[in-house]
Amino acid sequence: MLTMLGTVLGVGCFVAVLGLTATAAGQIAQDFSTQLATAVQVNDAGADSTSDRVRSFTDDAEQRLARLNGVDSSGVAWSVSVNPTITGPLGGSGTNQIQVMAASSGYLDAALPIWASGRVYTQFQQEHRLAVVVLGQATAQRLGVSEAGETIFLDGTPHLVTGILKDVATRPELLASVLLPASTALERFGDPTSLSPASMLIRTDLGAAQQVASEAARQLRPDDPSLLAVVPPPDPPRMASVISTSMQALFTALAGVTLLIGGAAIANTTLVSVMERTQEIGLRRALGANPGDIVTQFLLETVILGALSGLVGASLGLITVIIVAVSQHWTALIDSWVVFASPGIGAGVGLIAGLYPAWRAGHINPIQALRH
Amino acid sequence: MTDSPRPVIRLDKVGRRFPGPPPVDALREATFSVEAREHVAIMGPSGSGKSTLLNLIGLLDTPTSGKYELDGADVAQLDEHTRTALRRDAIGFVFQDFYLMAGRSAWENVALAMVYTGVSAKQRMIRAKQALDRVGLDHRHDALPTTMSGGERQRVAIARALANQPQLLLCDEPTGNLDSATTEQVMALIADLNGEGMTVLTITHDPATAAWASRRLMISDGRIPA
Structure with a gap:
């Protein structure tokens, strides 16, 4: 035996x-089929050595992409170039060690978020460049924010927390950031820099990603598609x-x-x-x-x-x-x-x-x- | 093989030296012969060289000096394969400790002797049972050795030695583990086989066992006096 x-x-x-x-x-x-296979990323490749600021995505980029068949949601995001001092609702000395990102609501939708509290900022808040933020759960805990509706301070300016992210299917860096509406970030901090240029995230229907990827650059910048670099999802099989x-x-x-x-x-x-x-x-x-x-x-x-x-x-x-x-x-x-x-x-x-x-x-x- | 008396075993100044260290001469210039149909007993105390002699005669070992002929063949001239074949076909062994396989029945133990002869499995079973019948164990074909008495076990071992119908039966202290009554039965059986024409060489230190032989030789310090 x-x-x-x-x-x-x-x-x-x-x-x-x-x-x-x-x-x-x-x-x-x-x-892979159900998560990564429906995410298309478009990077801003328009930066050159002589340019400090770059923004190849037009203001109506999301509307342009929405006209493509198979696009479910899309948005733009980038890391802002300055590190403001961030203070939680209880005050204190604050920190500038937390990454601040500009992200449109469409970007967050395309990242397939799971919310711990609240929701993404509204269209109204974005159009009027209001002082609102979304926090990742880890960031919220670090700042002492327990639920949406509380206020944090960026360089002393109060910002309303509209939502706290519990998880995302893609772009996990969102969970460790303070997220501002793209319009608010543009007004406050200016265009993205060539060191951390903007990118778009497009969420497509299942099976549509390759087609959307092939058309996205021309749809976004028909005048000069070469300004954009499209990263299609991995081929599932x-x-x-x-x-x-x-x-x-x-x-x-x-x-x-x-x-x-x-x-x-x-x-x-x-x-x-x-x-x-x-x-x-x-x-x-x-x-x-x-x-x-x-x-x-x-x-x-x-x-x-x-x-x-x-x-x-x-x-x-x-x-x-x-x-x-x-x-x-x-x-x-x-x-x-x-x-x-x-x-x-x-x-x-x-x-x-x-x-x-x-x-x-x-x-x-x-x-x-x-x-x- | 012929029916006329002739030497089945012939040793001429056979010696066996174990190199050691220290070197030991276990057998020194042994000279004797055993005729066909003879029953010879070789007697001697422990350490006298009895087992060495049996191993040489049984082709389990080879002499370091002298000449040993088995049925006329000089075993020194034979290769290992031929010696093994000769041992299988011409010699039956009966050991003091029986060497039966505990997990196998009596007939399976007997049949083991025929495994290396090319006999079919069915024939092995038939012949094994016939051999058991011959030694008086016709009612114990399927018994396991663990359920048998010492005398019965030795009779199974004798049946196994007979299975290939050898010319020579080599018995190494065949009654060493038996009481006197059983000794009598086993030696009577061996005497019967000898009476039927089988050459028997028994090695023993027991005079009662040696008494069944027609001729007795003494061995001491590896020497067999003429």
């Missing part, structure tokens, strides 16, 4: 790891394939190491078995077995044990994959060759692991073996 255990665990791990890898890779591919391949390579190596350990366990247990059966080996030699007969016998035993263990291991591995997939609400995926090849893999491990013990068994002196 101990001899089997090594290979059972080894092959079981092998099947489970490959199965879980395939299952997890499939799940990741799905996640290709991304899934890349992830799947790299994960499988990693976990196949892991499974290989597991099998190696299993093989070492078999070799060790078989070696112990050879020691325990020394007298039997001596008897067989006395009855006319050649060293080759003894080697063959032990190799056959380890190969059969390995194959049986492979079968049991494959079953346990399959059960593990199914249990994990069901508990995670995933779709269980496993290549059929992994299951069908398992007895062969087990037999191979048994063969290799049995080589040295079998060789030793075949070369035991029969006289000493009988006296054992």
Whole structure:
């Protein structure tokens, strides 16, 4: 049983790891499809060495993009070039270590926010450049803001907190920032600099991202599309394939190491078995077995044990994959060759692991073996 | 093989030196022969060289000096493979400790002797049961050794030695683990086999066991006096 255990665990791990890898890779591919695959980024590439300030996006950029088929929401954002002193509702000395970002409400919508409190600033607040902000949850905690409706101070000027972000699907830097309406930031701090130029985030319908990406630059700046650099989302099937391949390579190596350990366990247990059966080996030699007969016998035993263990291991591995997939609400995926090849893999491990013990068994002196 | 009496075993100044250190001469210039159908007992105390002699005669070991012929063949001229084949086909071993496999039935233990002869599995079973019948264990074919008495176990071992119908039966202290009544039964069985034409060489330190032999040789300090 101990001899089997090594290979059972080894092959079981092998099947489970490959199965879980395939299952997890499939799940990741799905996640990519629904999140990253619908986000298109457009960067402002209009800066040159002679220009300190740059703003290639027109004021009506969001309206222009809204006319493209498949665009769900879009907006512009950038990091402001100055670091104002920010003070929480309770006052104090303030800090200028928090990043201030300009972000239109469309940008926040495209980042797929989850709100802890309140909501994004209104159209009215943006058009009239009112002193309003949205905070990431971490920033709000740092400033002592517990809910929307409280006030913080930027360089002593009060700003109403309209909402606190709990999470976003993309652009996690939003969570660590104080976010001002783009119109307010423009008036207060001026255009974006060439060091931190503006970018647009476009949220598209599923499957529309590549098409929107191909049209966005010309739609935004028909006069000079080269001012804008469009970053399309990763191609979902290709991304899934890349992830799947790299994960499988990693976990196949892991499974290989597991099998190696299993093989070492078999070799060790078989070696112990050879020691325990020394007298039997001596008897067989006395009855006319050649060293080759003894080697063959032990190799056959380890190969059969390995194959049986492979079968049991494959079953346990399959059960593990199914249990994990069901508990995670995933779709269980496993290549059929992994299951069908398992007895062969087990037999191979048994063969290799049995080589040295079998060789030793075949070369035991029969006289000493009988006296054992 | 012929039916006329002739030496099955012939040793001419056979010696066996173990290199040590220190080197030990376990057998020194042993010279004797055993004719076909003879039952010879070799007696001697512990450490006298009995086991070394049995290993040499049983082709489990090779002499370091002298000449040993088994059924006319000089074993020194044979390669390992041929010696193994000769041991398998011509010699049956009976050991003091029986050497039965505990997890296998009586007939399976007997059949083990035929595994290396190319006999089919079915034939092995038939012949094993016939051998058990021959030693009076016709009712114990399927019994496990652990459920058998010492005498029964030794009879299974004798059946195993007979399975390949060898020419020579080598018995190493065959009654060493048996009481006197069982000793009588086992030696009577061996005497019967000898009576049927089998050459028997028994190594023992027990005079009662040696008494069943037709000829007795003494061994002491590796020497067998003429």
